[in-house]
Amino acid sequence: MVTANIKLKLRKVQQQGQQGRQLDIGKLKCQNINKEFVLELRNRFGALADSTDEDPDIHTKWETIKNTYVEAATKILGYRDKKNKEWLTPGTWQKIEQRKQLKAKILNNESLRLQKQVQEAYKTKDKEVKKSARNDKRAFVEMLACKAEGAARRGEMGVVYTINKHLCGKNTSQSAPIKDKDGNNLLTESEQAVRWVQHFREVLNCPEPEHPANPTPADNIGLLNINTSPPT
Known part of the structure; x- marks a missing residue:
């Protein structure tokens, strides 16, 4: 007879949806797509202006504006593929699509003479x-280098460090979780905002020390014998 202790553990539920997906805003560099996106926004905001809803509160206005931008961007730009290289310009992507079309013609064409021409x-x-692609990557690296140089000149070493990690391919930086006084993670924005208020109230409104420092100047220190003449 065998006896054992069984420990039950809840299974983690994977959230479904489009979390973590980013809009492909790089397509806005293309003039045609940019004009199409602006036209879509004008049409959507024009329809909102003709609506009968009068004097909505500020939160409703913000949600309406945000949803309008997101829906227009989703329709015109779409989501960015994780495999895409961010330094590639829209012109390069057009050439890649043309190359794919030529590849499909080679595979679907049965005539050897036409296959050689397409090849x-x-x-x-x-x-x-x-x-x-080489020119795009070179221009992208030069742009990041100029940005890092300007940040270093201004003393923004955090920006320099981030750009350096980006060039090295180490983009796994994550923000540290915000915890309450008991060490529990705060997940919602409202809880995090309340915790920040508590933190700064405690830091900025701390009481004065009971025994403030009052150093007395030393009397027996004479002038130091330092040679300040120019070097010979």
Whole structure:
């Protein structure tokens, strides 16, 4: 006969949805997409201006404006793929799409003569893609270097450190959790705001010390014999 102690443990529920996904705002660098996005926003805000809702509170206004921007960006820009390289410009992505189309033509074409013609075009387009990608990455690194140089000149070493980690591919920085006095994590923004208020009240409104420091100047210290003449 075998006896054992069984310990039950709750299974972690994975949250479903689009958490952590970022909008592909890099597409706004393309003039055509930028104009399309601005036009979509104008149409949506024009429809909101014609609505019959009068004098909503400030929170309702903010939620409406935020949802309008998010919906327009989701429709026009879409979400960014994690595999995308952020330094690639829209022009390079267009060349990549053209290369994909040529690759599909090679695979779907049964004529050997047409395949050779498309293969030559594919090789030329592949060289253009690689050259454009190299130029984009070089420009991206130069931009980050200039930004880091300016931050170092202003004494913002935190920005320099972040850019250095970004160039090295170490982008796993996470903000430290905010805890209450008992050591429990605060998950909501309202709880975190209340904790910050408590923290600064305790730090800035601390009582004066019972025995303040009152150092007395020393009387027996003479002048130091320091040679201040120019070097010879």
